[in-house]
Amino acid sequence: MREYTLEEIAGVLREEKSFILTGHENPDGDCTGSTLGLAHILRSLGKQATVIIDDKLPRFLSFLPGAVEIRRADEPVEADVLLVLDTVPTRIGRVLEQVKVKKAINIDHHETNDGSHMDHHIESQAAATAEVIYKLVKTLGVPFTKEAAMCLYTGLATDTGYFRYANTTPFTMRAGADLIEAGAVPYIVSEAVDERPYQTVVDLSAALDRMECFAGGRACGIFLDAPTVAKMETTEGFIDSIRIIEGVDIAVVLKMKEEKLCRVSMRSKRANVSALATQFGGGGHEHAAGCTLHMGYEDAKKTIMEAITRALEAQA
Ligand SMILES: [Mn+2]
Structure with missing residues (x-):
């Protein structure tokens, strides 16, 4: 081309x-x-x-x-x-x-x-x-x-x-x-x-209740299963609330959109999340990238957490 x-x-x-x-x-x-x-x-x-x-x-x-x-x-x-x-x-x-x-x-x-x-x-x-x-x-x-x-x-x-x-x-x-x-x-x-609707701030609070730090505190994620996502009008901006956590390099939000389809967005301070997203057919930028995982919620969550942990260990 x-x-x-x-x-x-x-x-x-x-x-x-x-x-x-x-x-x-x-x-x-x-x-x-x-x-x-x-x-x-x-x-x-x-x-x-x-x-x-x-x-x-x-x-x-x-x-x-x-x-x-x-x-x-x-x-x-x-x-x-x-x-x-x-x-x-x-x-x-x-x-x-x-x-x-x-x-x-x-x-x-x-x-x-x-x-x-x-x-x-x-x-x-x-x-x-x-x-x-x-x-x-x-x-x-x-x-x-x-x-x-x-x-x-x-x-x-x-x-x-x-x-x-x-x-x-x-x-x-x-x-x-x-x-x-x-x-x-x-x-x-x-x-x-x-600007967000009142309900979105309520949803953010529910999302933060479910956040999980992993990779020795160098990564933090919000993982939302299908029923939770269905109730939310948007999750736009949620990632910004966890990317600021001290010591966190990679922030991730995983949303199950439908059966066997999870959307993942990642932000990083130093790690190359575009390389990570590319492993799963996604893409983006060095410090902001995303991908779609064609698997169920639990599998997708485990897969992305492991990939992030591996990437962070590799850069040590
Ligand atoms: Mn753009």
Whole structure:
């Protein structure tokens, strides 16, 4: 599959007329902010842009300008170009089945995306896909609308933990500052993104009741079986409550989604959790990664705890 430069993608955006933008299932702030942000820019250039994300949008992202227009991949749709953002093209639900396009380009920042599925531009050093889209818009040489700035800023802010994580660079902060100048309002983003229903805080307390430290205190996990997960609207942010524990390098949240399907997210201070996730067919970044285990709750829990313990022992 061929690699595109940002200049070449800018050329495609200038030449073609209609675009479908999509991101991964289980959408987060970066995936949603990047697709909506670029859609706003394309519309400001008189192009047709449709955002399709084939999953439920979490409530805390509904404040994003344009969020109400996001469609599921329920019906066939045609356009000149498909842009797949912030993921490998295998995690976009039914989008590929429904979409008919002349060209498809994958833009991402995940180091585990090897670009083998689609023509692509992958910057594994970028803090967020929103940072790559920011550069793309600069390459295009067009101004950020207020709506686009708000969306892209949200992508940057959420993937960097508000510019605190190891992926934050001077460039990330300059991009953030530019987007604020263009109309993004940081406190509106953080208040909206961090807001949870009362019940979710109650759920967090139940989740913390079940947390378990292991690997001699160097790892901590929240393990949620199917009935528990079914009662919770979201577990987004739960991992942040345990990753701060003194001495903990790897934090893990395991959720049983259905029979023989457990979703695992991991965060680390030093260990490479992307390598860990890759062992199980997942991926992500050095300090933030995830995978899906096709096994029952007890097996999945045991498997991931052992793999984490082994990884921590190996780095000693
Ligand atoms: Mn991202």
